[in-house]
Amino acid sequence: MSQPGRDPAQGDMNGLELAAMTSPQIRAHAAADGVLVIPIGSTEQHGPHLPLGTDADVALAVSRRLAARIPTTVVAPVISYGSSGEHAGFAGTLSIGQDAIELVLLELGRSAAATYRRIVFVSAHGGNAVPAVRAVTRLRRESRDVLLWMPSWDGDAHAGRTETALQLALHPERVLRDRMEPGNTTPIKELLPQLRAGGVRAVSPNGVLGDPTGATADEGATLLTTLTDDLEAKVRAWLPPHGPLGTGPAA
Numbered sequence: 001m002s003q004p005g006r007d008p009a010q011g012d013m014n015g016l017e018l019a020a021m022t023s024p025q026i027r028a029h030a031a032a033d034g035v036l037v038i039p040i041g042s043t044e045q046h047g048p049h050l051p052l053g054t055d056a057d058v059a060l061a062v063s064r065r066l067a068a069r070i071p072t073t074v075v076a077p078v079i080s081y082g083s084s085g086e087h088a089g090f091a092g093t094l095s096i097g098q099d100a101i102e103l104v105l106l107e108l109g110r111s112a113a114a115t116y117r118r119i120v121f122v123s124a125h126g127g128n129a130v131p132a133v134r135a136v137t138r139l140r141r142e143s144r145d146v147l148l149w150m151p152s153w154d155g156d157a158h159a160g161r162t163e164t165a166l167q168l169a170l171h172p173e174r175v176l177r178d179r180m181e182p183g184n185t186t187p188i189k190e191l192l193p194q195l196r197a198g199g200v201r202a203v204s205p206n207g208v209l210g211d212p213t214g215a216t217a218d219e220g221a222t223l224l225t226t227l228t229d230d231l232e233a234k235v236r237a238w239l240p241p242h243g244p245l246g247t248g249p250a251a
Ligand SMILES: [Zn+2]
Pocket: 046, 054, 055, 124, 125, 158, 159, 163
């Protein structure tokens, strides 16, 4: 018999899932110093070779790996919409904008705090950073103990080698290998003025910022472990007895 709340198909890479558990089970989990992890992604173009849900896939995967390592954490359903205005003009991009995602996180945090004393937001989409920091700052001001974690890596910015490697490690069947092609490989800092003015469309006709060719599942798997290590360290540093209410990093 499998444990309630665990998906056996995920092997040992995942822990408890809130949506697979009952209310009494969650009440007991929360009462035993439980922590709720809420993954946040986006639905936006990721070039000709990666699926629109790539950011949500990464957020969910890292959250599940965390929950496999820390049994007091449970993973909430992923928020698959975010602020993706910079990817307008590419079919399939579904953006709710900065104000909407901020309000979603704020209200979700307030609601979640009625069950869980501690909440972790795991956001794998850069466009959500500003509204997520705003929402978490507000929640903390309201005395709710919330941690925000966002992955950072040295690789290229969008739908390039890094995200392609991550998706190859997670769902290789969702990567169209014969469609992989370089996009704009200019460093993101140099592109920013143009990006701000005209979005990704203005700098990269295929929607890629970087070069996905040569990405491997192995490097994606290694990065997933590195990201999970970082998230786990931040969460453990924030949990008692180390971090009383509101003392952890806001981002
Ligand atoms: Zn992405």
